[in-house]
Amino acid sequence: MGRFDGRSAIVTGGALGIGGGCARRLAADGASVLIVDVNEEAGAKAVNRIDDAGGIAEFMAGDVAQASVASEMVEKVVSSFGRLDLLVQNAYNGGPDTAGSAVEVKPEAWHTGMDLLVGALYLGAKYAVPAMEESGADPSFDQGAWEGAGRRHGEPPAQNVGRIVNMSSVHGLLTAPRSLIYEAGKAAVIGLTKQMAVDFGPLGITVNAIAPGHIVTERGNEMWNEVGNDAGFRLFELHYPVRRTGVPEDIANAVAFLCSNEASFITGQVLAVDGGMTIQLQENIVMDSKDYIVANPELRTHFDTGRGTSRW
Template sequence: MKKFAGKVAIVTGGAAGIGGASARLLAEHGASVLIADINTAEAQANAETIRARGGTAEVTSTNVGRHEEIAAMVQTAIDHWGRLDILVNNAFSPTDESDGDAIAVSEDAWDAGMATLVKAHFLAAKYAVPHMRASGGGSIVNISSVHGLLMAPQKLIYEAGKSAVIGVTKQMAIDFGPDGIRVNAICPGHIVTERQKERWDANPSGLRYFEDQYPVRRTGVPLDIANAVSFLCSDEASFITGPCARR
């Protein structure tokens, strides 16, 4: 019996990168997965990969910065499979306007960044948790970042948002623990996603610099984080809620 057999999962930003790998691994372990992403072509390609491997996946176009689209995302999962057990909040699309300090960043850029980095987690829980309660419990995994723990210059929006994700995670763990709903965060370091790989293929010495910062002398790949997601969503982690796992 696969460990997520009969379970339903939503993965935001599930087209590629950490979200893409998480969607594939959850499906491999038996979950029916809704891939929510603004890049529907890439999301469909990931869903087709899952189906080709014998898994179950559907796609919905979702901008997590918009209230109505998050509500529709959760309802789509319910319409397809009638329940919800797992939510992976991963989506974020940085723009050039996201960078800068408190002087340089515009209020509009701040509001847009906070909408996708923080408000999306609040809204996703608002709509997902009632269905998890109805299913007898569930697991929420929020993808924060090492940048939620250590600050970098000229990254006010990202650092503030990822720090807030850690606080939101701890607080929701307290609120929803009595319902059998666990809430955890993962703080990835440098993960070489598909897009990052293109960058480092052209600059291998730059990649080696990052590799040297880790005790294992390598950077991470999306599957490394997906493995952590899978563990935190499983019964093996049934006594774990609230912590932030640095990867």
Template sequence: MTRSLEGRRAIVTGAGNGIGRASALLFAREGAKVLCLDRTAEAAEDVAQLIVAEGGTALAMAADAGDEAAVQGFTQRCVAEWGGVDIVFANAGISGGRPPIVEQTVEYWNEILRVNLVGPFLAIREAAPHMIRQGGGSIVLTASVAGLRAGAGHSAYAASKAGVISLAQTAANDFAGTGIRVNAICPGRTQTAMTKFIFDKARANGTEDKLGHLTPLRRVGMPEEIAEMALFLASDRSSFVNGQAYAVDGGLTSTHPFAMA
């Protein structure tokens, strides 16, 4: 059976752990050549080695996904090594913890916006010219249910992810007629390195069984489940899907759940 990403060239940021790691592995299993990016060289290399060990093709680079020169560098690397870029999964992001809004500084906001929103913008800007020359491509952005409504993240993080959703919508229209599709994924609470502190705190308090209890599925998500949506949006299976933001959250945003802390 033909694999859904056979021969495609993919860039995945934040590939060292969590959703990015699961997606890089899944993309490779579906036939893509994957450039694995992470701030930590060891984490990126670990994923690339796993892909190669499974018979796939991968490269690893350490890069700050919110740095202009770094984004230009890894995009150029993909094109130089493999002749183009067909898929970009701009997944890298930071949470910044949960300080009260009255204690947040401008520097704090700038850093979250730089990584979470400017980073995806740069990934789009750098990859798009190559995709246009090729006749199209798929760009997938990691947003969050926190970008849909309040209650799932603090103000700076939520605002950055709301921006990512808008970026997917506006970029999809900017590239009308080029064959480029841009979509976003809005994960609910998922067990990743970013959310580790939440899970650790719940375990310490003996409330781990309550994590995800506000969703109809009564559980949290796993990175592999988000990766399946990334694969769908990256592949031709979603050929008529563009400018959308998909919640993958166990049903959390189907209602307005609320619980006292």
């Protein structure tokens, strides 16, 4: 028995990267997964990969910032798999004109960025929550006796009716220069997650956010190959107390836990899955890095793209 047998999930941006890892993991644990993504070719491959591993998945092409797509994906998951239990809201891969301060960013880029980073998550929940309620708790879930602490009375509250996991970032917790759209958007994901947790907790639906550190995905790998080198990658790894950067499976493992029945008392939280990167004091990291950088002047990272964020 997989822990999500009989349940169904939507993973937005599930064709590649972190979303791809989440879709594979939920499917490996028994969920039927609908991948919603703008990249049709990668989406078809992602579905085949899950099929080949013995899982169940379908693909829907669409931009999740559009209300019609958010509503259609919920209709499709219910018509294909009969119910909706899990929603992983992950789609985002930046785009042109997203870098900059408030002075530099153009109003159109601001609106487009916010529509995807934040608006899509509102839309996803808007249509998914009623479908989760309609589906009810997974039929195999046994509530057991509602007793304990000597004070419990009446009917037990709804539990395990649904799970929403929103992808924030360490950029939602800490702030990089000239990144207004991404940092404001990912911070807003955390606020939105708390609001949804309060609103949907009484329905038995938990809502949590994950803040990944640097996760090397297919696209990230390409970027590193283009502009980075081994010494630069090592510098990145040295920033992490665990001395490595992450892989999509690291995030998928956390998503699967938050989606499980074991996590039913966890809601409104932001879980940093970042190898400890956000717990360190910056001045120590800077000074520790100094010696390494001086010893490795040839190092290159994906920051060496000319889009530099620093001002001396």
